[in-house]
Amino acid sequence: MAILEGRNLRKTYRLSRTNSVEALRGVDVTIDSGEMVAIMGPSGSGKSTLMHVLGLLHQPDANHGAPPELAFAGRRMTDLADNQRTRIRATDMGFVFQAFNLVPTLTAVENVALAAEYAGTARSTARTAALDALGLVGLADRADHRPAELSGGEQQRVAVARALVNRPKLVIGDEPTGNLDSTRSAEVLELMRGLNRAEGHTFLIVTHDAEVGAACDRIIGMRDGRVVSDSRQAAPAAH
Amino acid sequence: MRLLRNLARRRLRTALTITGITIGIWALVVFSSMANKVDALVSGGSDYYAGKIVVSDGGFGGLGGQPMRLDQREELLAIPGAEVVMPAVTMIASEIQGVSFGPPDQVFGAPAGADEGRETYVPQVASGRSLTADDEGENVTVLGSSIAQKRSVAVGGSITLHDHSFEVVGILEPTLSTPDVTIALPFSTAQRLVHEDLPALVRDQVRSADIVSQFVIFPAPGADHDAVADAIEAEFPDVTALTGDGFDESVGSSVAVFNSIIVGIGLVSLIVGGLSVINTMAMSVAERTREIGIKRAIGARRRRIIRELMVEAGVIGAIGGVLGVALGALVVVLGNEAGRSSGTVLFELTPETAVFAFIFSTLLGTVAGIVPAWSAARLDPVAALRYE
Numbered sequence: 159m160a161i162l163e164g165r166n167l168r169k170t171y172r173l174s175r176t177n178s179v180e181a182l183r184g185v186d187v188t189i190d191s192g193e194m195v196a197i198m199g200p201s202g203s204g205k206s207t208l209m210h211v212l213g214l215l216h217q218p219d220a221n222h223g224a225p226p227e228l229a230f231a232g233r234r235m236t237d238l239a240d241n242q243r244t245r246i247r248a249t250d251m252g253f254v255f256q257a258f259n260l261v262p263t264l265t266a267v268e269n270v271a272l273a274a275e276y277a278g279t280a281r282s283t284a285r286t287a288a289l290d291a292l293g294l295v296g297l298a299d300r301a302d303h304r305p306a307e308l309s310g311g312e313q314q315r316v317a318v319a320r321a322l323v324n325r326p327k328l329v330i331g332d333e334p335t336g337n338l339d340s341t342r343s344a345e346v347l348e349l350m351r352g353l354n355r356a357e358g359h360t361f362l363i364v365t366h367d368a369e370v371g372a373a374c375d376r377i378i379g380m381r382d383g384r385v386v387s388d389s390r391q392a393a394p395a396a397h
Numbered sequence: 398m399r400l401l402r403n404l405a406r407r408r409l410r411t412a413l414t415i416t417g418i419t420i421g422i423w424a425l426v427v428f429s430s431m432a433n434k435v436d437a438l439v440s441g442g443s444d445y446y447a448g449k450i451v452v453s454d455g456g457f458g459g460l461g462g463q464p465m466r467l468d469q470r471e472e473l474l475a476i477p478g479a480e481v482v483m484p485a486v487t488m489i490a491s492e493i494q495g496v497s498f499g500p501p502d503q504v505f506g507a508p509a510g511a512d513e514g515r516e517t518y519v520p521q522v523a524s525g526r527s528l529t530a531d532d533e534g535e536n537v538t539v540l541g542s543s544i545a546q547k548r549s550v551a552v553g554g555s556i557t558l559h560d561h562s563f564e565v566v567g568i569l570e571p572t573l574s575t576p577d578v579t580i581a582l583p584f585s586t587a588q589r590l591v592h593e594d595l596p597a598l599v600r601d602q603v604r605s606a607d608i609v610s611q612f613v614i615f616p617a618p619g620a621d622h623d624a625v626a627d628a629i630e631a632e633f634p635d636v637t638a639l640t641g642d643g644f645d646e647s648v649g650s651s652v653a654v655f656n657s658i659i660v661g662i663g664l665v666s667l668i669v670g671g672l673s674v675i676n677t678m679a680m681s682v683a684e685r686t687r688e689i690g691i692k693r694a695i696g697a698r699r700r701r702i703i704r705e706l707m708v709e710a711g712v713i714g715a716i717g718g719v720l721g722v723a724l725g726a727l728v729v730v731l732g733n734e735a736g737r738s739s740g741t742v743l744f745e746l747t748p749e750t751a752v753f754a755f756i757f758s759t760l761l762g763t764v765a766g767i768v769p770a771w772s773a774a775r776l777d778p779v780a781a782l783r784y785e
Contacts, residue, residue, distance in 0.1 A: 210779050213694075215694060215778050215779050216779060240699070241698055241699070244693070244696055244697070244698050244699075245696070245698075247694065247695065247696045248695065248696020248697075249696070251696075252695075253694050253695050255691065255694075255782060259691050259782075260691075261688055261691070261692070262406075262688070263399065263402040263403055263406060264399065264402075268399065272692070272695070273695050273696065276692075276695060276696035276697050276698075276701070277696060320695065321695075
């Protein structure tokens with residue numbers, strides 16, 4: 159069953175009065191529930207823009223070409239106001255960014271609980287949920303440490319816990335292993351792979367890293383703002 | 398707690414901003430306390446002059462004028478509209494005064510009951526009793542609260558005035574105005590004191606019982622006070638007749654200007670403090686751009702970002718407010734304590750002033766946070782996430 163369906167997704171960024179970049183030139187994409195999908199491609203291929211559009215951080219352009227369509231969990235997304243998209247990001251999506259994506263003044267458990275609070279959970283319940291999520295990523299004993307007291311790999315695991323705390327329908331990763339050495343990178347990748355298999359979370363990961371791609375069920379290849387390949391892997395690399 | 402941790406991120410900067418607000422609020426509290434004191438003095442004067450006309454022979458308010466004659470009372474009563482005429486004697490207490498803020502210590506004597514119940518400005522007696530007709534000629538006195546405190550005397554004690562000893566029979570409640578520095582004597586006793594104080598040449602030509610330094614006129618109900626005052630000044634060219642409105646006009650407007658200036662100084666300091674909050678919050682937002690981007694991306698609504706930052710700015714204002722009010726109160730207490738012995742009570746810090754200053758400070762901080770908070774909430778989450 160499709161969790162995310164996009165048609166005719168275009169995005170042009172105006173850099174100046176005379177200069178603009180066509181980051182997406184009409185992308186059609188479908189992500190099924192429970193899949194772990196990698197979006198890969200060289201710099202400037204449009205993979206991050208696609209992630210921003212699919213993650214409801216940016217709206218697709220509607221002023222040129224065929225009208226865009228975007229549905230998440232069967233609901234039309236293209237007409238939603240900023241507040242409604244923010245609400246869906248809070249409750250039904252989780253995000254893991256490349257680096258420095260925790261609030262430095264908050265402890266690990268507070269960082270995770272923040273996402274639960276944004277989704278409307280009461281503060282005390284949010285803390286319990288946050289501790290559970292930290293347990294899931296193996297960091298229950300580091301709950302009261304601040305980001306500066308955690309290693310890079312641990313910080314990304316906290317970010318994964320934060321992405322999962324609301325039991326979202328979709329987890330989006332933007333180069334989640336980009337700032338980690340190969341050992342830590344393998345740890346985080348294994349964690350996501352395990353969660354996908356054990357809990358059935360849908361993962362959509364933008365990456366340069368071939369190893370990450372190899373661990374996913376499916377790789378969508380992008381170049382010049384278009385999808386150029388879409389391959390399923392029968393047996394993703396085990397980590 | 399989270400909020401305090403945010404403020405503690407840049408301790409020095411937060412501390413400097415709070416210091417700025419503290420100084421502004423401190424200035425506002427101190428200057429407002431000074432203005433309160435001036436207001437209390439003036440409103441005391443205004444209350445005293447309301448509903449009456451004070452006739453004196455030159456000096457403002459009847460202080461230090463040449464002696465008038467008691468028999469002029471009958472002539473004043475003949476003026477249309479002058480219903481009750483009360484003679485009174487005033488003189489500056491001769492004790493050495495320091496540099497004083499407010500009215501000087503003064504002796505006041507009027508016959509008990511001569512106002513025929515028309516006087517509305519009657520300070521309450523805190524201890525002891527008021528003067529009565531039976532006290533005439535006796536060396537007894539009722540003291541204003543400041544005088545009693547300054548001379549450390551209670552009912553039953555005595556004070557020395559112009560080389561005479563006076564038994565204290567009553568002490569008044571504080572009024573923050575002239576009665577606080579007034580030594581009330583029986584009329585004839587005050588006449589005697591003034592008489593003794595006259596230069597020898599004048600003294601021989603005047604009888605003590607004729608001496609009067611002002612007449613307090615209570616006009617008939619419905620009478621036009623200004624018309625009565627004009628009639629008195631026309632009849633007696635050497636005297637000044639001051640009505641309640643006249644007092645308010647001559648003193649009130651200059652006091653209003655004075656108060657505006659001193660409160661204005663406090664407000665200017667506060668504006669500077671407010672600008673420093675804007676600066677601090679704007680820098681804080683710039684430093685936290687990436688963090689704000691993350692929060693927006695994972696689902697923080699714009700409203701929540703605005704609220705977080707405005708509350709933070711409000712807390713800066715509130716802390717500055719508490720410290721400013723506390724420091725201001727300290728200055729007021731120490732200043733008044735230091736000045737009390739010389740009668741220089743400069744400040745009057747009212748609860749209203751303290752509460753106003755605190756609320757103002759908190760609001761100032763919150764309002765100063767609006768613009769940085771608004772611009773933070775308008776950030777595009779994607780652009781904010783890429784911010785280095």
